[in-house]
Amino acid sequence: MVGQVGYEQPADVAAALAIQDRLWPLVDLVGPGPTAPARVAGLDVAYAEGGDRLAAAVTVLDTATLTVVDEAVSVGRPAFPYVPGLFAFREVPALLDALRRLRTLPDLLVCDGHGLAHPRRFGLACHLGVVTGLPAVGVGKTPLVGTWSGPAERRGAWAPLVDGGEVVGGVVRTRDGVKPVFVSVGHRMSLENAIAQVLALAPRFRLPETTRTADRLCRDALAAVA
DNA sequence: GCGACAG
DNA sequence: ATCTTGTCGC
Numbered sequence: 001m002v003g004q005v006g007y008e009q010p011a012d013v014a015a016a017l018a019i020q021d022r023l024w025p026l027v028d029l030v031g032p033g034p035t036a037p038a039r040v041a042g043l044d045v046a047y048a049e050g051g052d053r054l055a056a057a058v059t060v061l062d063t064a065t066l067t068v069v070d071e072a073v074s075v076g077r078p079a080f081p082y083v084p085g086l087f088a089f090r091e092v093p094a095l096l097d098a099l100r101r102l103r104t105l106p107d108l109l110v111c112d113g114h115g116l117a118h119p120r121r122f123g124l125a126c127h128l129g130v131v132t133g134l135p136a137v138g139v140g141k142t143p144l145v146g147t148w149s150g151p152a153e154r155r156g157a158w159a160p161l162v163d164g165g166e167v168v169g170g171v172v173r174t175r176d177g178v179k180p181v182f183v184s185v186g187h188r189m190s191l192e193n194a195i196a197q198v199l200a201l202a203p204r205f206r207l208p209e210t211t212r213t214a215d216r217l218c219r220d221a222l223a224a225v226a
Numbered sequence: 227g228c229g230a231c232a233g
Numbered sequence: 234a235t236c237t238t239g240t241c242g243c
Binding site for chain 3: 046047048049051082
Binding site for chain 1: 230231232233
């Protein structure tokens with residue numbers, strides 16, 4: 001249900017860097033993206049001990065009820081070693097496979113990892129957005145680049161994440177007094193809208209429901225094949 | 227040069 | 234990411 005232009009798998013680090021350099025100009029930074037999406041997809045990946053096998057999951061939630069209306073999984077092997085900054089090449093192939101198996105078309109992708117908050121402004125969320133053509137946002141649990149101050153302790157507060165003199169994302173408090181999450185634009189979204197969507201998807205827990213349901217799905221799928 | 231480094 | 238005891242907090 002989710003189409004995609006040719007994804008290219010690099011053979012080494014140099015090739016991966018070249019692909020990022022070629023694709024980053026294709027990121028749509030204007031957006032502003034859907035303000036009231038009907039269906040939002042969450043994407044996550046779980047690894048088996050030893051990291052030789054993985055399960056990628058996509059769950060599609062009805063935003064009115066935050067319940068899962070569609071889901072898909074793909075079990076396989078990591079496509080690339082873990083290299084900070086080249087993380088997408090490890091998980092994107094399996095995630096694209098899972099997206100292909102969806103029977104619904106989501107209005108937005110919520111990715112487990114950064115978008116523009118990346119050394120070359122082309123994190124996992126940008127990569128998935130550009131390859132699928134869908135609006136995408138990145139939600140990271142820990143920072144990769146950037147500095148910030150604050151945000152205030154109350155839910156909804158956020159502070160700009162700054163790197164190299166530019167705002168690359170927002171440090172967002174999704175729960176009162178709890179460690180913030182790192183939100184950045186992936187594709188076809190504005191930062192303000194990305195933050196608004198993440199807050200709407202996380203009414204109760206630190207992480208968005210999309211991420212939580214996808215996390216559960218890929219863990220279960222991995223346990224089922226083990 | 228040394229350390230840090232999404233998941 | 235995953236391996237794991239105890240521990241802190243509501």
